[in-house]
Amino acid sequence: MNPFTYARPDSVDSALDELKAQPNARLIGGGTNLIDLMKENIEHPTRLVDVNRLPLGGISELPDGGLRLGATVTNAETAYNALVTARYPLLSETILAGASPQLRNMATNGGNLFQRTRCYYFYDTAMPCNKREPGSGCAAIGGYNRIHAILGTEGSENQPTACIATYPSDMAVALAALEAVVQVTGSNGERSIAFADFHRLPGNEPWRDNTLEPGEIVTSIDLPAKGFNQHHTYLKLRDRASYAFALVSVAVGLEMEGNSVTDARIALGGVAHKPWRKPEAEQLLIGREATPDNFRLVAENLLAGAKGYGHNTFKIDLAKRAIIRALGEAMRSKV
Template identity: 70%
Template structure:
């Protein structure tokens, strides 16, 4: 690990100023991902800006009937908060499917949004990785790619190829809920719809998100609609705990008279960002609860999916997981 300087600002403006003043500085809160990256020399910030003194740990109601989650609120405190458990159980369940109890006690909501991929080649400095070293190539493309993406990849140009996946569970649920990210930076405050926060690799795979230089996430806003009656979160992984998803599915439904009136489906473990297709979700609106209808939507969500050898099994796995999650959300079968 390289040497670095350290600052502990007492307010948001000072924190933002630290990143503006010191090129190469990084915010740190729980540190559950950044410290790993530093130990492996994947990231080498020259200054750490500890934001734990900032007053960003509240949960509060907002005007539209939604809920605001402070960026420094831990994953554990979020998942077990009675309001989240009752109004947004999909979010609570997704958080509790992630990491371990020890990590959830440290990891923050804001930090979770910035998790970097767990691609083996990203962490191995001896191998090429366009995300870690732009233009160097992609070791995963023709390597061991079992955990890698099947949707939204860039694989046409060697210098921009990337088939990495986003590792978060929380973010999959936030995507399904249509959350909004609140940020503050040198140019003031702004909001980012969750669908626009993370990026597909495109021609800049080293960019994970749309945050601008010096910006700090201050909160995550959840809309009033929480799908508290009909929801499911399924995470398929190699072991039951402390493992990242091969495929995960977050589903929220509204149902009246055995027909679906609204549907949200987000996938994790399959793309560079949580994967949603509103046009596929719309196929369910007005439809009866049936496995045939669920299968049609699963196929639409996975249209264009592409395997790279070791991960080709994910296409069928994702299809079955989507159908299963929809059946569980609709209460056609017991929750996992």
Template identity: 50%
Template sequence: MKAFSYLSAPDVATAVRAIADRPNAKFIGGGTNLVDLMREEIERPDTVIDITRLPLTEVEELPGGGVRIGALVRNSHLAANRLIRTRYPMLSQALLSGASGQLRNMATVGGNLLQRTRCLYFYDDAAACNKREPGSGCEAVGGFTRSHAVLGTSAACIATHPSDMCVALAALDATVVAESVRGERRIPISEFHLLPGERPDIETTLTADELITAVELPDVPVAATSRYRKVRDRASYAFALVSVAAALEVTGGTVSAVRLAMGGVAAKPWRAREAERLLLGGPADVESFRRAAATELAPAVAQPGNAFKIELAQRVIVATLAQLLAEGSAA
């Protein structure tokens, strides 16, 4: 690990001033991803700015019915929060499926948003990786690709985004709140993470001197009837092969509201907008779910090792929506 300086920030203003004055600095909260990257020398900051003392640890109800989540709220605390469990169960379930209890007790909401890919080639400094070293190539293409993306890929990168929490946030139309010396900026979650294009090393629209201070969830009534379903190689906290965050409301046999997002299939949480478009206002039945899922996955481009993901993603969408439909009918 490269030697670095350490600074503890007592407040947000000090934190953002400190990083503005130190171009090669990184904020650290829980450190569950950053420390690993520093050990591997993928991240090599000159200064680490500790933000764990900042007052960003509350989950608060907003006047309009939404919820504001401080960036330093631990994943375990957020998953157990009453407002989240009752209004946004898909988010609670996503957090609980994402890591062991020990990691959830350390990991923060802000850090979860900034997780970097778990691609094997990204972590292997003997392999070419455009995400780690722009312009070096991508050895994942034509390599071992079981965990890699099938949507939104490019010739430069086929890595997937690892977060479960962010899939639920995508389905909920969350807003990321960031602070810098220039003031506050609000970033829709749909615009926060980037697809690889020609620069897979640029993963978010957050600038190097911005600090995530909160995530805000709008009032989404349909989210009260929601589920997060995750398919993985083993039950003990593996990353998703495919995951689905879904919410469904049915009125008189017709889909009156629906939210869908997928994980494990792209370099960012994938909002299934085409599937939502087809479902909304149509019949709430398994055949409609199948058509919508097939249409959403139609643009998918597979590698030899991950072609199974295309059908798997469709099946997980259908199964999750069917479960929500059955639960709604039973109620």
């Protein structure tokens, strides 16, 4: 591990000053991903800025009926919070499906958004990886790519900056379905980022995981009033029952009148460089009966354009079946 210095500011302004003073400074909350990356010689920050003393804790109600999740609140605190479990059980379920109790007790909400891919080749510094070393190539495309992306990778083989890595967070899949908003603060002031716009597809800059500007800090994650607490589910398909990342995951929230769907949200994990949503596919359910045939239409639309790279081609059919199953579970679920 490379040497670094450490700061523990007690205000957001002080933290911003620390980031501005050293361009290679990194924020650290629980450190559950960043420390691993430093140990593996992938991340090389010269200064760590601890956010845990910043006034960014707490979970509070918003005037519009939504909920504000402080950036430094741990994943465990969030998952078991009474307001979250009552009004946003989908979020609670996704958090509890991820990692382990020990990690959830350390990991913060803000830090969860910054998880980096678990692509084998990203972690192996002897292998080419455009995300780790731009322009070096993508070993996953022609290699063992069982866990890799099937959506949002158009033209990857022909791009010098190709990348088929997936984004690993469970929590973020629910936040995408719930249409959360990320609040950030930087030297240019405060701004709000719709969750759909926070993470990004690889495009020509696969090393950029999100749309945060240099020197910005996530202060909270805001949930809208609608929480789909009556009809929801999180289905996570993985190689073992615990402590494993998703091959495919599906977060579903429905509003129902009888057997008819009046609103629908569907987000996929484990299939792309970001949580995958396609609002036009969700619209196929609005005003229709909740039937397997209609669920199948949605699944086909959501996976339109999906591309396998050999070892991961099975994910295309797996994702379709998972969507149909998750929609059926959400239709029946009641709190």
